[in-house]
Amino acid sequence: MEKLYIxxxxxxTYIKGGIIDDKGKIKAFKEVPSERQSxxxxxxxxxxxxxxxxxxESGLTIKDICGxxxxxxxxxxxxxxxxxxxxxxxxxxxxxxxxxxxxxxxxKEIKIGNDANLALIGEYKFGAGKNYKDLVFITLGxxxxxxxxxxxxxxxxxxxxxxxxxxxxxxxxxxxxxCGRKGCFERYASANALISYAVEEVRKNPASLMNGLRITxxxxxxxxxxxxxxxxxxxxxxxxxxxxxINYANIFRPQIILLGGGISKEGEKLIKPLEEFMxxxxxxxxxxxxxxxxxxxxxxxxxxxxxxAQFIEx
Ligand SMILES: [Zn+2]
Numbered sequence: 001m002e003k004l005y006i007x008x009x010x011x012x013t014y015i016k017g018g019i020i021d022d023k024g025k026i027k028a029f030k031e032v033p034s035e036r037q038s039x040x041x042x043x044x045x046x047x048x049x050x051x052x053x054x055x056x057e058s059g060l061t062i063k064d065i066c067g068x069x070x071x072x073x074x075x076x077x078x079x080x081x082x083x084x085x086x087x088x089x090x091x092x093x094x095x096x097x098x099x100x101x102x103x104x105x106x107x108k109e110i111k112i113g114n115d116a117n118l119a120l121i122g123e124y125k126f127g128a129g130k131n132y133k134d135l136v137f138i139t140l141g142x143x144x145x146x147x148x149x150x151x152x153x154x155x156x157x158x159x160x161x162x163x164x165x166x167x168x169x170x171x172x173x174x175x176x177x178x179c180g181r182k183g184c185f186e187r188y189a190s191a192n193a194l195i196s197y198a199v200e201e202v203r204k205n206p207a208s209l210m211n212g213l214r215i216t217x218x219x220x221x222x223x224x225x226x227x228x229x230x231x232x233x234x235x236x237x238x239x240x241x242x243x244x245x246i247n248y249a250n251i252f253r254p255q256i257i258l259l260g261g262g263i264s265k266e267g268e269k270l271i272k273p274l275e276e277f278m279x280x281x282x283x284x285x286x287x288x289x290x291x292x293x294x295x296x297x298x299x300x301x302x303x304x305x306x307x308x309a310q311f312i313e314x
Pocket of ligand 1: 166167168177178179180181184186
């Protein structure tokens with residue numbers, strides 16, 4: 001009989017969950033608001049309702065599930081199943097796995113992990129990262145998340161606190177970051193950074209076609225060909241993005257850099273110029289092994305598929 005797992009992607013706004021079979025196929029999907037402002041207990045109860053809803057609607061019981069994985073936006077101790085620190089949720093030392101196990105009356109294993117790391121696991125086992133063993137994964141969303149697999153092993157660092165790729169400084173004394181440092185990669189390569197570049201350009205040039213628009217991460221790409229300010233904003237964004245990516249390429253020398261998150265939807269508009277930067281700046285380009293850049297393929301499903309994929313060998 002096929003084995004079934006549940007994967008949960010706990011986000012700041014929504015909780016996504018799915019029942020996944022051992023081939024990585026989604027058998028059922030559900031999404032509910034996380035309601036993080038109402039506190040950890042409420043969020044946990046929402047996860048429980050989602051899990052119960054998934055099994056019920058699939059005509060199963062919790063006993064049919066062979067493992068439950070949860071991706072959390074923060075630092076996680078995988079050994080104890082405790083969320084050590086999650087800024088956006090305002091959680092500290094929260095024993096999520098233990099509470100879920102008790103409340104769900106679940107007698108199999110619960111594994112929690114960092115959300116970006118688990119999304120990377122999803123891509124690695126069932127998505128665009130499938131045929132590689134050295135990968136760097138970067139999500140370009142409101143913030144910048146990251147994960148690294150080196151020689152088939154996920155690099156989590158001591159106590160799961162490593163691989164915070166968004167918080168390496170690329171501009172000394174630069175823009176202030178939520179983490180307390182100045183000039184973090186996240187402040188220059190997130191969707192929010194791109195929006196701020198566009199807003200700054202419009203301020204300098206009120207004749208810009210973007211003036212008066214509600215600017216999102218898509219807007220400057222949309223106007224790239226016909227508006228000088230949009231072009232400047234995007235070019236600046238890609239310059240900083242390339243700076244960070246080439247640093248990671250030099251440190252880890254992955255076979256592939258996978259891009260996820262909202263901005264990654266721009267596809268070739270990102271890949272083409274990034275490849276050009278790689279060619280000019282990557283250490284020993286053309287002599288040492290090449291570094292490919294690709295867009296992730298599981299998109300918004302990577303998080304919960306990866307959470308379940310922790311249990312799946314392939
Ligand atoms: Zn930072």
